[in-house]
Amino acid sequence: xxxxxxxxxxxxxxxxxxxxxxxxxxxxxxxxxxxxxxxxxxxxxxxxxxxxxxxxxxxxxxxxxxxxxxxxxxxxxxxxxxxxxxxxxxxxxxxxxxxxxxxxxxxxxxxxxxxxxxxxxxxxxxxxxxxxxxxxxxxxxxxxxxxxxxxxxxxxxxxxxxxxxxxxxxxxxxxxxxxxxxxxxxxxxxxxxxxxxxxxxxxxxxxxxxxxxxxxxxxxxxxxxxxxxxxxxxxxxxxxxxxxxxxxxxxxxxxxxxxxxxxxxxxxxxxxxxxxxxxxxxxxxxxxxxxxxxxxxxxxxxxxxxxxxxxxxxxxxxxxxxxxxxxxxxxxxxxxxxxxxxxxxxxxxxxxxxxxxxxxxxxxxxxxxxxxxxxxxxxxxxxxxxxxxxxxxxxxxxxxxxxxxxxxxxxxxxxxxxxxxxxxxxxxxxxxxxxxxxxxxxxxxxxxx
Amino acid sequence: xxxxxxxxxxxxxxxxxxxxxxxxxxxxxxxxxxxxxxxxxxxxxxxxxxxxxxxxxxxxxxxxxxxxxxxxxxxxxxxxxxxxxxxxxxxxxxxxxxxxxxxxxxxxxxxxxxxxxxxxxxxxxxxxxxxxxxxxxxxxxxxxxxxxxxxxxxxxxxxxxxxxxxxxxxxxxxxxxxxxxxxxxxxxxxxxxxxxxxxxxxxxxxxxxxxxxxxxxxxxxxxxxxxxxxxxxxxxxxxxxxxxxxxxxxxxxxxxxxxxxxxxxxxxxxxxxxxxxxxxxxxxxxxxxxxxxxxxxxxxxxxxxxxxxxxxxxxxxxxxxxxxxxxxxxxxxxxxxxxxxxxxxxxxxxxxxxxxxxxxxxxxxxxxxxxxxxxxxxxxxxxxxxxxxxxxxxxxxxxxxxxxxxxxxxxxxxxxxxxxxxxxxxxxxxxxxxxxxxxxxxxxxxxxx
Numbered sequence: 001x002x003x004x005x006x007x008x009x010x011x012x013x014x015x016x017x018x019x020x021x022x023x024x025x026x027x028x029x030x031x032x033x034x035x036x037x038x039x040x041x042x043x044x045x046x047x048x049x050x051x052x053x054x055x056x057x058x059x060x061x062x063x064x065x066x067x068x069x070x071x072x073x074x075x076x077x078x079x080x081x082x083x084x085x086x087x088x089x090x091x092x093x094x095x096x097x098x099x100x101x102x103x104x105x106x107x108x109x110x111x112x113x114x115x116x117x118x119x120x121x122x123x124x125x126x127x128x129x130x131x132x133x134x135x136x137x138x139x140x141x142x143x144x145x146x147x148x149x150x151x152x153x154x155x156x157x158x159x160x161x162x163x164x165x166x167x168x169x170x171x172x173x174x175x176x177x178x179x180x181x182x183x184x185x186x187x188x189x190x191x192x193x194x195x196x197x198x199x200x201x202x203x204x205x206x207x208x209x210x211x212x213x214x215x216x217x218x219x220x221x222x223x224x225x226x227x228x229x230x231x232x233x234x235x236x237x238x239x240x241x242x243x244x245x246x247x248x249x250x251x252x253x254x255x256x257x258x259x260x261x262x263x264x265x266x267x268x269x270x271x272x273x274x275x276x277x278x279x280x281x282x283x284x285x286x287x288x289x290x291x292x293x294x295x296x297x298x299x300x301x302x303x304x305x306x307x308x309x310x311x312x313x314x315x316x317x318x319x320x321x322x323x324x325x326x327x328x329x330x331x332x333x334x335x336x337x338x339x340x341x342x343x344x345x346x347x348x349x350x351x352x353x354x355x356x357x358x359x360x361x362x363x364x365x366x367x368x369x370x371x372x373x374x375x376x377x378x379x380x381x382x383x384x385x386x387x388x389x390x391x392x393x394x395x396x397x398x399x400x401x402x403x404x405x406x407x408x409x410x411x412x413x414x415x416x417x418x419x420x421x422x423x424x425x426x427x428x429x430x431x432x433x434x435x436x437x438x439x440x441x442x443x444x445x446x447x448x449x
Numbered sequence: 450x451x452x453x454x455x456x457x458x459x460x461x462x463x464x465x466x467x468x469x470x471x472x473x474x475x476x477x478x479x480x481x482x483x484x485x486x487x488x489x490x491x492x493x494x495x496x497x498x499x500x501x502x503x504x505x506x507x508x509x510x511x512x513x514x515x516x517x518x519x520x521x522x523x524x525x526x527x528x529x530x531x532x533x534x535x536x537x538x539x540x541x542x543x544x545x546x547x548x549x550x551x552x553x554x555x556x557x558x559x560x561x562x563x564x565x566x567x568x569x570x571x572x573x574x575x576x577x578x579x580x581x582x583x584x585x586x587x588x589x590x591x592x593x594x595x596x597x598x599x600x601x602x603x604x605x606x607x608x609x610x611x612x613x614x615x616x617x618x619x620x621x622x623x624x625x626x627x628x629x630x631x632x633x634x635x636x637x638x639x640x641x642x643x644x645x646x647x648x649x650x651x652x653x654x655x656x657x658x659x660x661x662x663x664x665x666x667x668x669x670x671x672x673x674x675x676x677x678x679x680x681x682x683x684x685x686x687x688x689x690x691x692x693x694x695x696x697x698x699x700x701x702x703x704x705x706x707x708x709x710x711x712x713x714x715x716x717x718x719x720x721x722x723x724x725x726x727x728x729x730x731x732x733x734x735x736x737x738x739x740x741x742x743x744x745x746x747x748x749x750x751x752x753x754x755x756x757x758x759x760x761x762x763x764x765x766x767x768x769x770x771x772x773x774x775x776x777x778x779x780x781x782x783x784x785x786x787x788x789x790x791x792x793x794x795x796x797x798x799x800x801x802x803x804x805x806x807x808x809x810x811x812x813x814x815x816x817x818x819x820x821x822x823x824x825x826x827x828x829x830x831x832x833x834x835x836x837x838x839x840x841x842x843x844x845x846x847x848x849x850x851x852x853x854x855x856x857x858x859x860x861x862x863x864x865x866x867x868x869x870x871x872x873x874x875x876x877x878x879x880x881x882x883x884x885x886x887x888x889x890x891x892x893x894x895x896x897x898x
Binding site: 019021022023024026028029032034057058059060061063064065066067068069070071072073075076077079080082083084098099100102103106107110111113114130133134135136138164168169171173176177178179180181184194195196197198199200201202203290292295 | 468470471472473475477478481483506507508509510512513514515516517518519520521522524525526528529531532533547548549551552555556559560562563579582583584585587613617618620622625626627628629630633643644645646647648649650651652739741744
């Protein structure tokens with residue numbers, strides 16, 4: 001069989017274009033409407049996507065005036081979607097900086113059990129002082145500290161997920177013995193960030209633990225991904241950049257002692273479709289016309305750590321911006337945005353238009369054939385194992401992708417035509433089920449890693 | 450209309466009897482089986498119960514040998530049940546000692562939104578060193594400290610749930626204005642236990658916030674309930690004790706400046722049904738015969754803070770047990786168990802048999818008429834506003850209650866025959882929707898408190 005493309009649907013209220021909510025078709029209350037998300041999940045299942053994904057940060061971003069604000073907590077929403085879907089994977093973002101490992105490990109194990117092995121965790125360390133101050137932390141934690149805590153968090157969570165062997169339950173009613181205490185392994189973890197004594201209070205889940213996903217592309221982020229991640233979401237603007245990122249991450253993963261095929265790289269793409277290229281460009285322009293550029297300038301100044309009112313909408317970015325190494329916040333996003341502006345010599349207004357579509361992800365306006373060609377090109381030329389599909393408008397953009405692009409990908413043999421017998425999210429991504437670290441002297445037909 | 454009885458179904462894997470899992474009909478994997486819980490929820494909806502309830506503690510209790518161990522995380526499981534049910538309330542236990550207010554407030558608001566206003570929170574402070582050590586806390590926190598933290602947790606959570614006014618969303622597409630920043634109220638809370646700066650990142654939910662439930666009956670627990678709780682679960686063995694508890698809590702609630710009718714008291718009852726009283730007693734004996742008394746002794750020694758092996762199964766409890774005031778753990782449970790043993794002069798073996806049925810809650814074996822009579826007696830004689838139904842066996846015990854006792858309660862005019870037009874959990878319990886503290890100069894048809 002041809003190497004298969006992996007597709008993830010990145011869901012976001014009315015769409016990834018910042019002005020999407022202003023279009024006539026959009027529901028400005030979509031972000032709190034379960035029916036909206038159930039509809040999206042079912043469209044994605046029609047398109048035999050591998051997974052759904054929800055981003056998150058435990059904070060309200062800069063007020064509520066500019067666009068739909070706030071969001072249902074991702075694990076909660078995806079749990080509701082688990083019962084409304086049958087096949088698709090469910091990837092929730094959760095922060096290692098503002099959760100306790102015991103609670104979060106248990107919630108993911110619970111979702112994995114309830115969904116029949118479809119849970120995934122997008123691991124984030126959560127930049128910024130605003131989030132910190134919602135958790136009693138006054139100062140923005142340093143980038144390196146966040147990643148050190150994240151690594152220990154993962155070590156603890158993995159110990160917790162291994163704390164029950166798969167065959168612990170005996171269920172011997174006659175003898176009155178339910179489980180085998182010898183197959184229980186409390187972590188007894190003592191570390192600089194966490195101390196966790198006891199075993200998890202939920203059995204090992206169908207996947208062993210959720211699919212581990214990561215999306216930070218800083219140097220710390222890539223090292224973290226190489227060590228733990230099985231799928232990586234990334235923002236890349238050009239084929240060459242995407243190829244470099246792909247090769248670099250696979251090589252780091254090999255250097256970390258892992259099979260580079262066990263980390264799947266999915267760049268983001270914002271497809272804007274039209275029956276002709278001109279129609280697609282016109283659809284893109286309609287969205288751009290709804291951008292309030294002053295709002296975009298506020299956010300850009302925040303990202304670039306500039307004083308409010310510094311940027312001139314009709315000039316290029318000022319010179320003398322600090323290097324990424326001096327940024328403690330969203331490092332890779334900073335570099336991507338500054339790089340895009342410099343490379344294409346964009347004015348601030350033009351830059352805001354480009355970012356409005358997908359916050360730095362590749363926006364691609366074209367016919368279904370052109371979008372399928374772009375996807376195939378990146379997929380076949382060492383830039384991607386699949387794509388993170390980020391429709392500008394929802395639900396119509398996902399509907400159009402499934403209606404018009406998915407059949408082309410299937411016709412080219414790149415995408416499944418139906419969900420096969422494999423059932424867990426990890427199996428969909430072609431990844432092995434992780435073995436339990438404590439099962440070394442017994443053979444298990446489940447443990448293939 | 451006659452004063453209406455409120456019924457809550459307390460769900461627990463194969464039932465509340467500790468030996469329930471050993472019976473032929475029981476599924477020892479029920480605790481991780483979504484279909485099992487969906488089935489229970491639907492039986493409870495057939496019985497027009499007000500709500501479902503799941504207990505919890507973030508720890509694995511004493512190994513896995515004795516009985517089904519571990520549980521799906523309650524908010525996660527109830528979120529899955531929200532989509533499988535239409536009317537019934539969903540009450541999840543969560544700890545104030547081992548959660549961050551921002552995260553927990555958001556999860557409950559998310560469930561309340563997803564379920565159309567059916568979320569409830571059973572607020573627990575979580576006794577014991579085992580749970581503490583799963584969260585980096587070496588020593589068992591003192592009872593009073595746990596309650597001080599709980600009170601501040603509630604204050605913060607209530608501020609977060611009020612941080613969006615109900616009509617904040619403007620959704621003016623033409624003007625590009627989504628929300629009104631003037632209706633956003635960040636808590637900016639600074640306290641001994643928590644500092645929380647920003648507004649919640651989810652809108653105010655249908656109920657304003659989840660129904661607040663409490664189940665601790667210590668002096669600290671009752672004061673806490675009088676201040677915050679809208680429903681209280683309690684374990685009472687005799688009508689007189691239940692009447693004293695009921696009157697005391699209503700009076701404390703009045704003293705706290707609240708309407709005593711705005712706190713509903715629900716004692717637990719373990720109904721064991723039979724078509725004759727003899728058959729019911731026989732059904733009870735079958736359960737008792739499956740108890741492993743040595744396991745019960747281990748747990749009793751743990752509760753009473755005695756060295757393992759101290760208790761003689763065929764003697765009464767030793768004299769010289771410490772008073773409740775010296776117990777830092779589960780105070781009210783301690784007093785209830787010791788009181789039951791002393792009052793009825795039970796041997797340890799007999800005590801274990803009694804506790805096996807409902808861990809100190811009232812076990813009542815009888816015909817449907819006898820159970821309905823007992824419920825009506827407590828309800829009409831100032832001992833209860835409703836009951837926490839804790840079937841010894843699940844699903845069969847809940848099925849039998851709905852099939853045989855519910856029709857009698859309906860015939861007596863005590864229980865609704867169908868779910869009426871009222872939709873939220875708080876409305877089912879006859880409680881007003883809480884007003885938003887920041888809406889003082891505007892009238893709101895939603896705010897009736």
